[in-house]
Amino acid sequence: MGYCTGKTFRYDRASIQCYAAVVGKAENEGPYGGEFDEVIDDNRGGADTWEQAEAQFQKKAVGHVLRKSGLSPENIGVMFAGDLLNQCVSSSYGLKDYYIPFLGIYGACSTFAEGLLLSGAMVNAGYVDNAIAVTSSHFSSAERQFRFPLNYGGVRPPTAQWTATASGAALVASTGKPPFIRAATVGKIEDMGVTDVNNMGAAMAGAAYDTLSRHFTHMGSHPQDYDLIITGDLGLVGSELLHDLFKRDGVDIEKNHKDCGLMLFDRATQDVHAGGSGCGCSASMMCGHFLKRIESGELDRVLFCATGALMSTTMVQQGGSIPGIAHAVELTSY
Amino acid sequence: MGYCTGKTFRYDRASIQCYAAVVGKAENEGPYGGEFDEVIDDNRGGADTWEQAEAQFQKKAVGHVLRKSGLSPENIGVMFAGDLLNQCVSSSYGLKDYYIPFLGIYGACSTFAEGLLLSGAMVNAGYVDNAIAVTSSHFSSAERQFRFPLNYGGVRPPTAQWTATASGAALVASTGKPPFIRAATVGKIEDMGVTDVNNMGAAMAGAAYDTLSRHFTHMGSHPQDYDLIITGDLGLVGSELLHDLFKRDGVDIEKNHKDCGLMLFDRATQDVHAGGSGCGCSASMMCGHFLKRIESGELDRVLFCATGALMSTTMVQQGGSIPGIAHAVELTSY
Numbered sequence: 001m002g003y004c005t006g007k008t009f010r011y012d013r014a015s016i017q018c019y020a021a022v023v024g025k026a027e028n029e030g031p032y033g034g035e036f037d038e039v040i041d042d043n044r045g046g047a048d049t050w051e052q053a054e055a056q057f058q059k060k061a062v063g064h065v066l067r068k069s070g071l072s073p074e075n076i077g078v079m080f081a082g083d084l085l086n087q088c089v090s091s092s093y094g095l096k097d098y099y100i101p102f103l104g105i106y107g108a109c110s111t112f113a114e115g116l117l118l119s120g121a122m123v124n125a126g127y128v129d130n131a132i133a134v135t136s137s138h139f140s141s142a143e144r145q146f147r148f149p150l151n152y153g154g155v156r157p158p159t160a161q162w163t164a165t166a167s168g169a170a171l172v173a174s175t176g177k178p179p180f181i182r183a184a185t186v187g188k189i190e191d192m193g194v195t196d197v198n199n200m201g202a203a204m205a206g207a208a209y210d211t212l213s214r215h216f217t218h219m220g221s222h223p224q225d226y227d228l229i230i231t232g233d234l235g236l237v238g239s240e241l242l243h244d245l246f247k248r249d250g251v252d253i254e255k256n257h258k259d260c261g262l263m264l265f266d267r268a269t270q271d272v273h274a275g276g277s278g279c280g281c282s283a284s285m286m287c288g289h290f291l292k293r294i295e296s297g298e299l300d301r302v303l304f305c306a307t308g309a310l311m312s313t314t315m316v317q318q319g320g321s322i323p324g325i326a327h328a329v330e331l332t333s334y
Numbered sequence: 335m336g337y338c339t340g341k342t343f344r345y346d347r348a349s350i351q352c353y354a355a356v357v358g359k360a361e362n363e364g365p366y367g368g369e370f371d372e373v374i375d376d377n378r379g380g381a382d383t384w385e386q387a388e389a390q391f392q393k394k395a396v397g398h399v400l401r402k403s404g405l406s407p408e409n410i411g412v413m414f415a416g417d418l419l420n421q422c423v424s425s426s427y428g429l430k431d432y433y434i435p436f437l438g439i440y441g442a443c444s445t446f447a448e449g450l451l452l453s454g455a456m457v458n459a460g461y462v463d464n465a466i467a468v469t470s471s472h473f474s475s476a477e478r479q480f481r482f483p484l485n486y487g488g489v490r491p492p493t494a495q496w497t498a499t500a501s502g503a504a505l506v507a508s509t510g511k512p513p514f515i516r517a518a519t520v521g522k523i524e525d526m527g528v529t530d531v532n533n534m535g536a537a538m539a540g541a542a543y544d545t546l547s548r549h550f551t552h553m554g555s556h557p558q559d560y561d562l563i564i565t566g567d568l569g570l571v572g573s574e575l576l577h578d579l580f581k582r583d584g585v586d587i588e589k590n591h592k593d594c595g596l597m598l599f600d601r602a603t604q605d606v607h608a609g610g611s612g613c614g615c616s617a618s619m620m621c622g623h624f625l626k627r628i629e630s631g632e633l634d635r636v637l638f639c640a641t642g643a644l645m646s647t648t649m650v651q652q653g654g655s656i657p658g659i660a661h662a663v664e665l666t667s668y
Contacts, residue, residue: 006435007411009461049652077341078520086420087646088440092523096657101340101520103448104440104644104659106422114437118452125459127343145648186412186435189426310438312421314479318383320423323430325438 006186008218009117011124013174014181016116016295016331020064021288022057023280024139024165030265036166036288037064043140043165051085054138055094057167057280058083061287062095062134065169073098076171077128080115082106083136083279084163085145090136100132108308109204109233110187111135112168112283113327116304119172120181120329129173136167137278146313147197160198161235162272164264168283170291179294183330185215189310191323197316200277201238201261204307207324208234209245212253212305215328223253227299230290232282232306232326233261235275260285282306297333304329340520342552347508348454348515350629350665351464354398355622356391357614358473358499364599370500370622371398377474377499385419388472389428391501391614392417395621396429396468399503407432410505411462414449416440417470417613418497419479424470434466442642443538443567444521445469446502446617447661450638453506454515454663463507470501471612480647481531494532495569496606498598502617504625513628517664519549523644525657531650534611535572535595538641541658542568543579546587546639549662557587561633564624566616566640566660567595569609594619616640631667638663 020037028039038060045053058081066072079098081091082105091104107114115133122128140150142163148154172181190210194203208231216222223229223246234242239262243254260282261275286304293299305328316322354371362373372394379387392415400407413432415425416439425438441448449467456462474484476497482488506515524544528537542565550556557563557580568576573596577588594616595609620638627633639662650656 005408007462051648051652052654074339082438082440084421085646086648087418087442087644089644089646089649092644092657092659093649093654096523096525099522102523102659103452103520103661104416106416106438106440108421118437121456121459121461125455125461127455127459128341186437188433189430189436191430310421310423310426312419312423314385314420315423315427318385320386320427323426325426325436327437 005214008183008185008215009121010183011120011181014120014124014172015175015177016179016291017171017173017175018065018068019170019287019291020061021168021284022060023284026270027164027166027264032289050138050141051089054090054136054141058090058094058134058136061167061169062132065132065171069171073100076100076132077130078103078122079132080105080118081134082111084108084142107325108310109277109279110306110308110325110327111279113304113306113329116170116181116329117184117327120184123172123174131172132169134169135279135283137163137280139163139165142278156273157198158273159237160273161200161261161275161277163278164276164281166280166284168287170287178333179291179331181329182332183219185211185328187211187325187327189323189325191321193321195321197311199237200309201235201274202241203309203322204234204324205238205241207326208242208305208307211326211328223251226256226301226303229253229257229303231259233277234259234307235261237274294331294333300333302331304331339548342517342519342549343455344517345454345458345515348458348506349509349511350513350625351505351507351509352399352402353504353621353625354395355502355618356394357618360604361498361500361598366623370618384472384475385423388424388470388475392424392428392468392470395501395503396466399466399505403505407434410434410466411464412437412456413466414439414452415468416445418442418476441659442644443611443613444640444642444659444661445613447638447640447663450504450515450663451518451661454518457506457508465506466503468503469613469617471497471614473497473499476612490607491532492607493571494607495534495595495609495611497612498610498615500614500618502621504621512667513625513665515663516666517553519545519662521545521659521661523657523659525655527655529655531645533571534643535569535608536575537643537656538568538658539572539575541660542576542639542641545660545662557585560590560635560637563587563591563637565593567611568593568641569595571608628665628667634667636665638665
């Protein structure tokens with residue numbers, strides 16, 4: 001060891017006041033179809049390009065959050081946003097018209113957890129009355145940027161994941177009502193030496209293991225204390241790796257572990273290989289499905305750990321590996 | 335109006351404990367040569383590629399900060415880092431070996447101010463004992479990514495700025511000693527409709543005007559209350575625009591305004607056109623030059639407003655404009 005274990009931040013007055021998810025057609029055809037606030041059937045969403053379409057997903061997700069909260073943009077204290085596109089443009093272009101104080105974040109697919117963690121910190125400390133965390137991803141814009149032009153028709157190996165076309169947004173405030181954000185652990189960059197852009201799950205599993213382990217230690221908790229441990233988009237390969245890493249410590253997290261990447265799509269009927277991925281994958285599963293269940297008390301204590309592969313085509317082309325990161329946010333109904 | 339004016343956060347126990355700047359050869363040949371902690375003469379810095387070299391700049395800047403503070407990586411609470419490269423890879427690759435809890439941020443050239451703002455917030459609220467803010471830029475990696483391959487030898491118009499090859503890092507803690515971080519204002523995305531990737535200054539001036547104006551209003555302060563108002567990298571074109579925008583309000587900020595982009599290089603003898611730019615420009619000027627003068631009391635009250643052009647080649651190629659953002663951090667010797 002000797003490494004920094006960091007700290008798990010504790011919050012006693014941060015709640016998620018409202019939340020919304022906007023997804024694409026395939027996402028709404030998955031097992032949780034019907035749970036999302038809006039479905040955009042055309043993957044261009046009426047825009048000229050995929051990047052502009054992705055920006056619209058974020059704009060709409062924040063629009064739904066504002067509508068549900070009854071607040072207008074000038075009532076929002078700060079917004080944390082980021083995405084996978086170069087220079088996080090779906091956030092900056094999608095959100096610029098709201099004129100809300102804006103802090104750009106980058107955590108690849110861990111971005112939604114990073115946004116919740118920072119929104120919770122700022123609200124809990126009283127710097128702002130409320131804060132929005134929002135992110136997105138888009139299959140077409142991500143594939144073009146990170147892998148191949150879509151019309152090249154490249155064959156995707158079984159370890160590849162399918163970038164979700166989706167956005168999720170949450171408004172954090174001191175409402176005194178669930179879902180509460182009780183604690184959060186900042187991830188460290190973990191490099192497992194993975195160089196395959198089609199094996200993101202393996203690149204992220206070590207980071208998830210590290211963050212979850214530190215969170216349990218700091219909280220004095222055990223995996224079985226949680227109704228669910230929800231990872232972002234480890235997919236099939238990354239989830240199995242995570243289970244194995246914990247098994248070495250004699251800890252079984254498999255029983256109450258779920259991965260948004262394995263939930264958003266039906267792997268048996270939708271051709272997504274090792275599962276879904278992308279910032280929008282866990283953001284839409286949290287904002288479409290899980291937060292409702294924490295709010296209602298169906299789930300009492302949940303640990304949400306979103307994982308990100310900090311990959312760049314430039315570094316991969318130079319032979320670099322793909323470092324991973326994972327941030328954890330503990331959510332409760334009480 | 336009707337827009338969100340946000341809030342200016344006040345801090346009463348956030349100081350910059352130590353800071354360091356690492357720059358390239360041209361930066362050290364400028365007017366402030368000799369003030370930086372380390373100079374890397376070869377723009378590859380012993381690495382194989384420019385991107386890997388830029389990562390080394392960040393690693394070294396943080397190394398100097400750790401050395402000066404006498405702390406080891408496991409004593410650092412959290413690190414905020416980001417840069418201009420796609421997926422902020424000079425941060426993730428440069429800093430991964432420290433294993434410090436890592437929160438990636440993206441504010442283009444406003445990143446160092448965003449990092450100071452968030453580090454100050456987290457330390458001031460007591461979430462962590464200390465936090466590092468770090469960023470970098472590199473002429474060669476940025477030109478290749480955003481404009482042309484260097485060996486293409488494209489002609490740079492007079493409005494173009496020269497991306498600094500530099501990194502700056504600061505450690506924020508509750509030391510009770512100057513430089514103090516007293517207040518901070520989060521920027522909003524402002525789109526002035528600029529579409530020219532060689533005119534970043536114009537794209538950012540509106541954002542600087544908005545953030546500075548809100549900061550003055552919230553603090554009940556006036557430009558003349560500050561020894562200096564330091565912008566990041568507006569350069570010649572952006573600085574003149576900023577002065578003009580304030581003149582419309584009958585406010586003269588020209589007298590005590592300085593721009594790091596106009597300081598880092600000698601425009602008369604170094605071929606940098608409208609001035610320096612890049613995340614590393616203001617970070618190295620702050621960590622090499624200004625923070626020392628606040629620490630010594632030579633400067634008592636300074637408003638640092640770093641500006642960022644949220645540009646992406648993809649959006650510019652699609653005809654999109656370049657939105658700007660600016661975050662302000664108030665630093666004092668008392």
